[in-house]
Amino acid sequence: MSGSPTSPLLRLLAHVRQHRGRVKVGVLFSILNKLFDLAPPLLIGAAVSIVVDKQESWVARLGIEDPWQQFLALAALTVIIWVLESLFEYLQKILWRNLAQSVQHDVRLDAYRHVQGLEMGFFEDQDSGELMSVLNDDVNQLERFLDGGANSLIQLSTTVLAVGAIFFWISPSVAWFAFLPMPLIVWGSIYYQRKLQSRYVDVRTHVGALNADLAGNLGGMATIKSYAQEETEAQRIEEQSERYRAANRRAITLSSAFSPLIRMFILAGFTATLLVGGRRALDGDLDEAAFAILVFMTQRLLWPLTSLGETLDLYQRAMASVRRIFGLVDRPSSISDGPRTLATVDGEMRLRAVDFSYRGHPPLFKGLDLDFPARQTTAIVGATGSGKSSITKLLLRFYDPASGSVELDGTDLRQLKLTDLREAIGLVSQDVFLFHGSIAENISYARPEASLDEIRAAARAAELDEWVATLPDGYDTVVGERGQKLSGGQRQRVSIARAVMKDPAILILDEATSAVDNETEAAIQRSMERIAHDRTTIVIAHRLSTIRGADRILVLDHGQVVEHGRHEELVANGGLYAQLWGVQTGEHAAPREH
Numbered sequence: 001m002s003g004s005p006t007s008p009l010l011r012l013l014a015h016v017r018q019h020r021g022r023v024k025v026g027v028l029f030s031i032l033n034k035l036f037d038l039a040p041p042l043l044i045g046a047a048v049s050i051v052v053d054k055q056e057s058w059v060a061r062l063g064i065e066d067p068w069q070q071f072l073a074l075a076a077l078t079v080i081i082w083v084l085e086s087l088f089e090y091l092q093k094i095l096w097r098n099l100a101q102s103v104q105h106d107v108r109l110d111a112y113r114h115v116q117g118l119e120m121g122f123f124e125d126q127d128s129g130e131l132m133s134v135l136n137d138d139v140n141q142l143e144r145f146l147d148g149g150a151n152s153l154i155q156l157s158t159t160v161l162a163v164g165a166i167f168f169w170i171s172p173s174v175a176w177f178a179f180l181p182m183p184l185i186v187w188g189s190i191y192y193q194r195k196l197q198s199r200y201v202d203v204r205t206h207v208g209a210l211n212a213d214l215a216g217n218l219g220g221m222a223t224i225k226s227y228a229q230e231e232t233e234a235q236r237i238e239e240q241s242e243r244y245r246a247a248n249r250r251a252i253t254l255s256s257a258f259s260p261l262i263r264m265f266i267l268a269g270f271t272a273t274l275l276v277g278g279r280r281a282l283d284g285d286l287d288e289a290a291f292a293i294l295v296f297m298t299q300r301l302l303w304p305l306t307s308l309g310e311t312l313d314l315y316q317r318a319m320a321s322v323r324r325i326f327g328l329v330d331r332p333s334s335i336s337d338g339p340r341t342l343a344t345v346d347g348e349m350r351l352r353a354v355d356f357s358y359r360g361h362p363p364l365f366k367g368l369d370l371d372f373p374a375r376q377t378t379a380i381v382g383a384t385g386s387g388k389s390s391i392t393k394l395l396l397r398f399y400d401p402a403s404g405s406v407e408l409d410g411t412d413l414r415q416l417k418l419t420d421l422r423e424a425i426g427l428v429s430q431d432v433f434l435f436h437g438s439i440a441e442n443i444s445y446a447r448p449e450a451s452l453d454e455i456r457a458a459a460r461a462a463e464l465d466e467w468v469a470t471l472p473d474g475y476d477t478v479v480g481e482r483g484q485k486l487s488g489g490q491r492q493r494v495s496i497a498r499a500v501m502k503d504p505a506i507l508i509l510d511e512a513t514s515a516v517d518n519e520t521e522a523a524i525q526r527s528m529e530r531i532a533h534d535r536t537t538i539v540i541a542h543r544l545s546t547i548r549g550a551d552r553i554l555v556l557d558h559g560q561v562v563e564h565g566r567h568e569e570l571v572a573n574g575g576l577y578a579q580l581w582g583v584q585t586g587e588h589a590a591p592r593e594h
Contacts, residue, residue: 030092137321342408395508440476443475459497467493507536509528509540547567
């Protein structure tokens with residue numbers, strides 16, 4: 001189980017080192033537990049010696065001549081040894097299991113923190129189910145090995161050393177036969193380790209794919225039901241689960257053969273000890289008590305080696321998981337933190353000669369220039385696919401441009417601390433994400449310490465307070481996963497209240513009214529007008545009625561600004577904006593894509 005400096009085992013040990021004090025105590029408890037566990041064969045040998053040798057027994061050499069008194073002393077020693085063995089077994093289990101929980105906790109948090117720092121493009125390309133498989137299933141697999149595997153290896157090593165010392169002390173010639181299977185067992189362990197490695201990597205890959213499909217189907221259950229595709233999806237999950245089962249079967253077939261094979265080696269060692277030791281005892285070269293100890297100790301020495309199969313199985317499963325975990329941790333982020341902090345924010349944002357494209361797609365922007373003056377409302381409109389929402393992602397620095405710059409108050413965003421930048425910007429998106437918690441918790445997400453009065457003030461600004469007052473649990477009402485217990489308009493108003501609570505210098509409204517009814521749209525529009533006062537507001541709009549009062553409207557077409565001005569000016573110009581306005585008011589048909 002050795003490896004290079006970049007091996008998964010050594011990477012794991014780097015996490016264990018911060019708990020080195022607990023590890024040392026755990027190792028001590030495991031060794032003591034095993035030493036006391038190995039004592040009974042010695043007690044049996046002492047009992048045989050009392051019966052056979054009486055006043056000449058081993059115990060008699062301690063000054064106790066009466067055989068019955070020797071048995072009483074041996075009984076007392078037996079009680080002490082068994083109590084101590086049980087005590088140290090309890091202590092080592094408590095320590096190793098808690099240590100496994102701590103390491104599991106550390107690894108999961110390190111992996112999650114790293115994932116949070118990756119660029120948004122990673123999450124758009126990566127399946128969430130696969131990520132869950134790594135952060136949950138793989139980390140749990142690691143815990144299973146740490147929970148019992150480490151203790152098993154320590155106790156096995158203790159057994160070999162302690163029993164070996166006893167054997168060579170009692171009868172070196174018999175000891176060699178007992179240890180004869182050791183090289184074969186070590187060879188078998190290394191052989192199986194190599195064979196199992198690729199099979200368990202395959203198992204982890206298939207379980208990741210299965211989790212990805214399950215997560216996707218649970219998230220899209222409404223679509224599955226509406227298209228009556230339950231049976232189709234069940235069959236698809238069945239096929240994926242069968243591939244996972246087949247991969248596990250291949251690993252199980254190999255790992256299960258380990259213990260039976262090792263037993264054959266153990267049989268050879270035990271038989272050799274029995275025959276050679278028995279011959280020496282019959283010849284008078286080995287007394288009866290020593291022979292009894294050797295027979296019992298041979299079993300104690302060799303039989304635990306069968307557990308190597310289970311330990312090795314846990315190890316290979318864990319290492320397959322560790323490779324996936326650290327493979328994720330080692331993935332670099334294309335968005336790095338800048339060195340500068342933001343003391344104050346005026347709120348002016350600019351795009352300067354920006355070139356940008358999504359990976360694997362044609363260029364979206366070429367030399368794009370945009371200005372968003374401080375404390376003014378700027379709206380961006382355009383047909384689907386014109387790049388409106390991509391501008392939002394650049395402003396929040398979810399992506400960096402290929403060339404050119406995105407600036408805040410004249411500073412390139414790449415020079416700013418990401419936390420400072422995003423704390424200065426509030427986002428209200430069409431795709432509202434609410435956490436599984438109460439309405440109050442979702443509104444106060446940016447300020448968890450906010451009072452109920454502050455939460456209600458933000459809700460009033462979003463025209464939400466009166467509706468919440470009608471609910472039996474009020475602001476303690478649980479919204480469900482992703483806010484599924486609320487309507488689209490209610491989720492949107494909670495999102496607006498959340499932005500109000502954040503009180504950012506810059507507010508981005510990304511098609512915030514595109515999926516609500518007219519009445520809700522009007523309420524949201526009133527809320528947006530209130531919260532946009534005296535702050536830089538950028539509105540990505542599909543419904544043009546929501547931006548009629550904007551200080552400036554930018555019309556985007558195929559990644560370029562083709563018109564700009566106020567609503568009345570753009571309608572009078574008769575260009576693309578006028579055509580879009582005409583379509584939405586029913587005056588003429590939609591403009592053709594070009």
